[in-house]
Amino acid sequence: MKGIDAVMHFAGYIDVKESVENPKKYYSNNFANGVLLLDSMSKNNVKKIIFSSTAAVYGSPKKIPITEDSELSPINPYGASKLMMEKALEASGFAGISSVRLRYFNVAGAAMDGSIGEAHKPETHLIPNILLACKSGKAVNVFGTNHPTKDGTCIRDYIHVEDLVDAHVKALDPNISGAINLGTQNGFSVLEVIKACENVVGKKIMINEMPKRAGDPPILVASSKKAKKLLGWTPKNGIENIARSAWKWHAK
DSSP states (O other): OOTOOOOEEEEOOOOOOHHHHHHHHHEEEIHHHHHHHHHHHHHTOOOEEEEEEEGGGGGGGGSSSSSSTOOOOOOHHHHHHHHHHHHHHHGGGGGGGGEEEEEEEEEEEOOOEEEEEEOSOOOOOHHHHHHHHHHOOOOOEOOOOOOOSSSOOOOEEEOOOOOOOHHHHHHOOOTTOEEEEESSSSSSHHHHHHHHHHHHHHHHHEEEOOOOOTTSSSEEOOOOHHHHHHHHOOOOOOOHHHHHHHHHHHTT
């Protein structure tokens, strides 16, 4: 780590369903391995870390939009493991390591030129699953249609990956630290996201209604005021731009 000014830590497991089924995997990697990273940083005098955290640290919040001061009460091991790492980062401040904990809402989309995008195996993210189903002619699974939302499906705040990258670069400022939400302050239901994808691809997308998934909060929408104030950051891309860029990648 010699000659390194800052670390950006992205190496975490992110599958909520898997975290419920195999919590040890998540606590081991997302928390214990993260503490080892902090130890290595301390030994090598690296003083700044940008951490990929998550809106899952809030659990099922009582008030929307969610601010950084909202109650931290994760409802699945994924969110709990990320919160534990956040606490370790807060404590590491006493050892002279400054941290920015970026709480991602739903990151989606691909490079605007179609050069790079998501390729998980198995794919767990909504927009890639919608577009891959469209490409194959299959139906997309919709998990839960009786949530306490306007159309019964989960509502999430989707942020384009290029907007996310911009926020990380701004977070390298040595004067910035603390927890910051990364979202657009606009929520879209699963059915609304499917509609946006239909608008992009120009065809109807079939759905399969499935039971709710364990540990899935009904609504997660960010307040982005702190990100705008501290980082000077405002996301540029809405849901259709996100879907359009993702389709350019997946349609190859």
